[in-house]
Amino acid sequence: MKVLVAVKRVVDYNVKVRPKADGTDVDLANVKMSINPFCEIAVEEAVRLKEKGLATEIVAVTVGSQQSQEQLRTALALGADRGVLVSTDDVLEPLAIAKCLKAVCESESPDIVLMGKQAIDGDNNQTGQMLAALLNVGQATFASEITVDGGTVSVTREVDGGLQTLALQLPAIVTADLRLNEPRYASLPNIMKAKKKPVDTTTPADLGVDTGARVALLGVELPAERQAGIKVEDVAQLVDKLKNEAKVIS
Amino acid sequence: MSILIVAEHDNNNLNVATLNAVTAAGSIGGDIDVLIAGYNCTSVAEQAAAVAGVAKVLVADSEAYAHALAENVSLVVAELGPNYSHVIATATTNAKNIMPRAAALLDSQAISDISAVIDVDTFKRPIYAGNVIATVKSSDAIKVITVRGTAFDAAASEGGSASIESISGEHDAAKSSFTSEEVAKSDRPELTAAEVVISGGRGMGNGENFSLLNGIADKLGAAIGASRAAVDAGFVPNDMQVGQTGKIVAPDLYVAVGISGAIQHLAGMKDSKIIVAINKDEEAPIFSVADYGLVADLFDALPEFESTI
Numbered sequence: 029m030k031v032l033v034a035v036k037r038v039v040d041y042n043v044k045v046r047p048k049a050d051g052t053d054v055d056l057a058n059v060k061m062s063i064n065p066f067c068e069i070a071v072e073e074a075v076r077l078k079e080k081g082l083a084t085e086i087v088a089v090t091v092g093s094q095q096s097q098e099q100l101r102t103a104l105a106l107g108a109d110r111g112v113l114v115s116t117d118d119v120l121e122p123l124a125i126a127k128c129l130k131a132v133c134e135s136e137s138p139d140i141v142l143m144g145k146q147a148i149d150g151d152n153n154q155t156g157q158m159l160a161a162l163l164n165v166g167q168a169t170f171a172s173e174i175t176v177d178g179g180t181v182s183v184t185r186e187v188d189g190g191l192q193t194l195a196l197q198l199p200a201i202v203t204a205d206l207r208l209n210e211p212r213y214a215s216l217p218n219i220m221k222a223k224k225k226p227v228d229t230t231t232p233a234d235l236g237v238d239t240g241a242r243v244a245l246l247g248v249e250l251p252a253e254r255q256a257g258i259k260v261e262d263v264a265q266l267v268d269k270l271k272n273e274a275k276v277i278s
Numbered sequence: 279m280s281i282l283i284v285a286e287h288d289n290n291n292l293n294v295a296t297l298n299a300v301t302a303a304g305s306i307g308g309d310i311d312v313l314i315a316g317y318n319c320t321s322v323a324e325q326a327a328a329v330a331g332v333a334k335v336l337v338a339d340s341e342a343y344a345h346a347l348a349e350n351v352s353l354v355v356a357e358l359g360p361n362y363s364h365v366i367a368t369a370t371t372n373a374k375n376i377m378p379r380a381a382a383l384l385d386s387q388a389i390s391d392i393s394a395v396i397d398v399d400t401f402k403r404p405i406y407a408g409n410v411i412a413t414v415k416s417s418d419a420i421k422v423i424t425v426r427g428t429a430f431d432a433a434a435s436e437g438g439s440a441s442i443e444s445i446s447g448e449h450d451a452a453k454s455s456f457t458s459e460e461v462a463k464s465d466r467p468e469l470t471a472a473e474v475v476i477s478g479g480r481g482m483g484n485g486e487n488f489s490l491l492n493g494i495a496d497k498l499g500a501a502i503g504a505s506r507a508a509v510d511a512g513f514v515p516n517d518m519q520v521g522q523t524g525k526i527v528a529p530d531l532y533v534a535v536g537i538s539g540a541i542q543h544l545a546g547m548k549d550s551k552i553i554v555a556i557n558k559d560e561e562a563p564i565f566s567v568a569d570y571g572l573v574a575d576l577f578d579a580l581p582e583f584e585s586t587i
Contacts, residue, residue: 123382149406161378167349167379189468243389247412258569263579270570
């Protein structure tokens, strides 16, 4: 079974992003970049499928700038076998990324595509679902457990109010939620080995994908700040304030 | 201009989250139709027809839609989409699953989780875990949108008298099938719909101590939530998580107990009307968003709070 895992280069989750002074976009100058945490969980799951003897090959794919190679190398250090970089200096929207991934899937023919449920930059939560639509295959988003058995995959999903389990025919797209696994740390020898693993580079134009933007970013701003309130002395004062000032309890 | 709302329901009842989408649609303007894709879902259609502001309810009733499988429901949405300028749903896990798939079928770049409507094609939405609000303008002919439920008031569930129409045909993509579901059973209100939420964090110490919140929740009719730290530590299950990667809540009263106030937690609750923080660390960031802060050991404060309210 061949597994394709898509990864994205994003601002590190510890960074608090701020708008640029002119408010046109967020300020990403000299900001630490990392592999999107949900993508890392997807890579880990692919590696576990290989360790269980279910996956034979793991191809890591990213759509992004040349610097995105760093995140491909992270995926390779975690255990992916080879990488594909769809190189572009433009910031692509989820639909355009899904179209690029579709083209890669058509040449790679993976049995299962693992992705993060969302990237922590745009917070769109769209690309996996869009890829599944474009490939006309089944999808299981927000996965917390994946069991592959022959030509099907059983996926337990984190949904509002609980868990739902679906069975999908392969090929299928599965997007990872937080609890799917806890990614390992890449060992130094594996980081060294990853540098020698092959990475192919292509472009959206080579893949025949029109990446023109459909949604224009008009500007960014900080959310309305909440004013800090007061400190109360004790529980009695707190309850009094809630009853008589805020009037939220009776 | 006309707007199609994709309703959220369980084949018996219209999920109140749908009412937030109706309000968002109302602020865009135009006729509002509601799609109910389900199985034996007549009662849902009747409830949707009664919602104020709805012109027409379209019912796609088939076993293929019984469990809202994205592969099947997205085909219905994509078939109807070209009749509308906007296709909207409240950003529940179901809608997040279905809407991007439908958008791709319509070759439209979906817009997720909008928090405000500026005009017919311009919207605000939180990005970077809510640290920044982006203003975006869509040039797609059919705009596929999910709305953040807490950012729009619920439309009145009564007062409307929409017509109900059946949609013929059935879309069964036969790519996936429903196996089972495990719905957490609780007498308490659902987190995202509760008027009062009381959440515990790592300061609770362990899962058993969460029982200290039960009596208070009972008295206040509150839902019980948790921070990601408490979930990661294994105190409570993930479906209790409030935060950017969990549930987004905006109740009238939010009580944060033993929660330090990481960005990712604040992103999930800072739109609450009144925030109370109880924490023994007076430097905890949660106090910077709290209307009322109590610096105290939660193991002393909680029993006293329960007996005083």
